[in-house]
Amino acid sequence: MSGKDKRIYIGVDVGASRTKVAVLNADKKLIGHAIRKSGTDFRQTADICLVSALDMAGLTSENVKSVVSTGYGRKNVSFSNGTKTEIGCHAKAAYHYFPVAITVLDIGGQDNKVIRLDDRGMRINFKMNRKCAAGTGAFLEEMSLRLDIPLEEMDSLARMSTEMVELGSFCTVFSATEVLEKIRQGKKVPDIVKGLFFSVIKRILEMETMSGKVVMTGGVVAHNPYLVQMVREISKMDVNTPEHPQLAGAVGAALFAMEN
Amino acid sequence: MSEEKKADRKQFASGKLLKKIMADHFYELDEASRTGSKKVAWCTSVGPAELLRGMGFLVYFPENHGAMLGSTRMATELIPSANAIGYSPDICSYLTSDIGSYLQKKTPLTAAYNIQSVPKPDVLVFNTNQCRDVKDWFNWYAEEFKAPVMGIHTHRELGDIKNYQISDIAKQIEELVPGLEKVSGKKFDMDQFKQAVEYSRRTSELWRACLESASAIPSPWTFFDATIHMGPAVVARGTKEAVEYYEVLLAELQDRIRNKVGAIENEKHRIYWDGMPVWGKLRSLSDQFASLNTCVVASTYCNSWIFDLLDPKAPFESMGRAYLELFIVRDEDFKEKYMRDCFEKYKFTGIIFHDAKTCPNNSNNRYGLPERLSKHFGIPQLTINGDLNDMRCYSEEQAKTNIEAFIEQLEERA
Numbered sequence: 001m002s003g004k005d006k007r008i009y010i011g012v013d014v015g016a017s018r019t020k021v022a023v024l025n026a027d028k029k030l031i032g033h034a035i036r037k038s039g040t041d042f043r044q045t046a047d048i049c050l051v052s053a054l055d056m057a058g059l060t061s062e063n064v065k066s067v068v069s070t071g072y073g074r075k076n077v078s079f080s081n082g083t084k085t086e087i088g089c090h091a092k093a094a095y096h097y098f099p100v101a102i103t104v105l106d107i108g109g110q111d112n113k114v115i116r117l118d119d120r121g122m123r124i125n126f127k128m129n130r131k132c133a134a135g136t137g138a139f140l141e142e143m144s145l146r147l148d149i150p151l152e153e154m155d156s157l158a159r160m161s162t163e164m165v166e167l168g169s170f171c172t173v174f175s176a177t178e179v180l181e182k183i184r185q186g187k188k189v190p191d192i193v194k195g196l197f198f199s200v201i202k203r204i205l206e207m208e209t210m211s212g213k214v215v216m217t218g219g220v221v222a223h224n225p226y227l228v229q230m231v232r233e234i235s236k237m238d239v240n241t242p243e244h245p246q247l248a249g250a251v252g253a254a255l256f257a258m259e260n
Numbered sequence: 261m262s263e264e265k266k267a268d269r270k271q272f273a274s275g276k277l278l279k280k281i282m283a284d285h286f287y288e289l290d291e292a293s294r295t296g297s298k299k300v301a302w303c304t305s306v307g308p309a310e311l312l313r314g315m316g317f318l319v320y321f322p323e324n325h326g327a328m329l330g331s332t333r334m335a336t337e338l339i340p341s342a343n344a345i346g347y348s349p350d351i352c353s354y355l356t357s358d359i360g361s362y363l364q365k366k367t368p369l370t371a372a373y374n375i376q377s378v379p380k381p382d383v384l385v386f387n388t389n390q391c392r393d394v395k396d397w398f399n400w401y402a403e404e405f406k407a408p409v410m411g412i413h414t415h416r417e418l419g420d421i422k423n424y425q426i427s428d429i430a431k432q433i434e435e436l437v438p439g440l441e442k443v444s445g446k447k448f449d450m451d452q453f454k455q456a457v458e459y460s461r462r463t464s465e466l467w468r469a470c471l472e473s474a475s476a477i478p479s480p481w482t483f484f485d486a487t488i489h490m491g492p493a494v495v496a497r498g499t500k501e502a503v504e505y506y507e508v509l510l511a512e513l514q515d516r517i518r519n520k521v522g523a524i525e526n527e528k529h530r531i532y533w534d535g536m537p538v539w540g541k542l543r544s545l546s547d548q549f550a551s552l553n554t555c556v557v558a559s560t561y562c563n564s565w566i567f568d569l570l571d572p573k574a575p576f577e578s579m580g581r582a583y584l585e586l587f588i589v590r591d592e593d594f595k596e597k598y599m600r601d602c603f604e605k606y607k608f609t610g611i612i613f614h615d616a617k618t619c620p621n622n623s624n625n626r627y628g629l630p631e632r633l634s635k636h637f638g639i640p641q642l643t644i645n646g647d648l649n650d651m652r653c654y655s656e657e658q659a660k661t662n663i664e665a666f667i668e669q670l671e672e673r674a
Contacts, residue, residue, distance in 0.1 A: 072657060087665035111658065123669045125634070128662055130645045 011253030014073030017109025022250035032057030042073035089252030101212035135203020161194035217248035293379035314453030326354030330539025430580030466506030478522025535614030
């Protein structure tokens with residue numbers, strides 16, 4: 001942090017599943033953050049996250065210079081000075097950490113994004129998943145419920161796989177039926193879970209061609225880092241993640257706040 | 261950039277006349293349907309309306325009713341009734357919502373004009389130049405009303421249009437005459453037919469001029485305005501009233517250009533829209549673009565009612581040519597060139613494709629065209645997924661976020 005400059009910039013990402021707040025100092029360093037279930041009262045959740053993140057940074061709202069909000073609930077943040085889309089924010093953060101031509105793969109709670117950036121960080125194009133949530137965090141959440149496997153155990157289970165089971169269906173509900181069929185056939189749970197991960201990856205890789213370095217962001221990757229390894233193996237590309245992939249949208253919003 | 265900003269919508273003085281023409285159209289049809297005072301022909305929106313008018317029919321366009329079902333957001337509730345009798349949710353949602361409307365005995369005409377039902381057809385006449393769905397749609401009603409159905413089967417995927425194709429369509433149109441005479445009980449009158457062709461040609465010329473006024477910077481109107489003002493070009497072409505209407509509208513647009521009045525306050529971005537309107541979200545999309553200082557200046561859709569090749573001196577042949585010239589009938593090479601020409605004319609900085617789930621023929625994003633155009637022009641493109649009428653196929657939040665992100669992308673480049 002440069003000298004006595006205590007000005008801070010806040011990014012708030014009110015996602016479909018989680019609300020994230022990032023606090024950046026004037027040197028663009030992440031000095032505070034918070035993550036919480038978005039719930040039904042976006043405004044209140046954002047307020048609570050802000051208090052936690054400021055607390056972590058050891059600063060108060062007096063130090064806040066500017067706030068930008070993003071995500072589905074971006075219009076519901078009472079203390080925001082402006083909004084940006086999550087597409088813009090994930091791109092901003094990914095380029096901040098990897099300032100070269102990149103393809104950003106963001107796997108969120110209910111949507112996926114592929115954003116291609118040139119070497120100046122300008123968007124070449126972007127795509128979001130269609131209205132179907134296959135291949136998003138919601139897919140893994142649904143499968144975790146159906147298989148009665150805690151979400152947080154899926155990553156380690158997938159890593160134990162020796163013979164991945166491939167699933168063919170697009171539809172989450174039909175995939176669950178397919179999984180039950182595989183269980184009846186005596187397939188091992190780790191192999192099925194890896195198959196679920198593969199299904200998530202397939203959905204996002206088929207959305208767009210990739211170029212340059214690949215940067216993966218979003219909560220699904222944060223909690224299931226094996227997905228990054230799998231993408232690396234499948235794509236044979238240089239696949240990276242920022243230190244806090246789940247905070248990428250919030251960090252991007254804070255970077256925009258700095259430009260305000 | 262904030263979407264919350266209140267959009268300033270500039271009203272058209274000609275809107276009053278537009279409402280009157282549309283109301284008169286439906287009242288006249290309703291009267292004829294109830295009393296039998298005149299014969300009613302149902303016609304597809306780019307069907308042979310000139311011939312029907314020339315033969316004294318009042319002409320009703322079920323697709324116009326379909327658009328009303330969409331814009332009043334009645335469609336989504338009606339579609340399942342058609343699905344239940346065997347019409348798939350994956351086919352044209354104009355068809356399914358319109359048949360659903362008939363089955364449920366609900367029509368937007370009631371709220372708008374206190375009319376209880378659509379007019380009964382004495383004859384149904386289609387042209388498959390748009391799609392095969394219109395034929396299936398009319399066949400169902402023909403059976404229901406025990407009315408004769410006839411039509412024109414158009415060549416598809418056309419590159420250069422050949423004389424034999426024009427002759428074929430002209431002949432098919434001419435061959436409708438004896439059947440129509442039988443329904444109307446009147447002898448075909450060539451002079452009356454030529455008059456209808458002349459009115460239609462003039463309507464098309466004026467409609468084209470109205471649409472091309474959007475090449476001005478700032479544009480005097482938007483695609484969303486045009487989707488409303490195209491009403492007479494669809495339902496009243498071939499009449500004097502339509503000609504008079506577009507003279508008034510064109511004068512108003514030219515006046516706006518002279519006074520540098522833009523439809524969008526502080527127009528910063530200009531967009532081309534390909535594909536059908538999302539009828540149920542027209543207002544919401546219009547407001548979103550306005551709040552983002554973005555004018556959707558032109559569209560393939562509104563251009564589809566330009567038939568300026570019509571010529572009263574050769575009415576059948578020129579109808580054959582005019583109805584084959586349509587964008588929707590043409591091959592991919594033609595479509596690409598057409599949109600390149602539009603780029604030169606309207607100077608847009610981005611293209612949005614609407615991939616309508618139930619209308620493949622009007623969804624031009626499916627064979628790599630967005631990517632080819634984007635590469636050729638060096639401008640961004642976006643596809644939004646949705647539908648003309650079935651709002652179950654449209655995720656509003658996703659579409660809005662995509663559009664907002666797209667405008668952010670344009671701002672980065674500005």
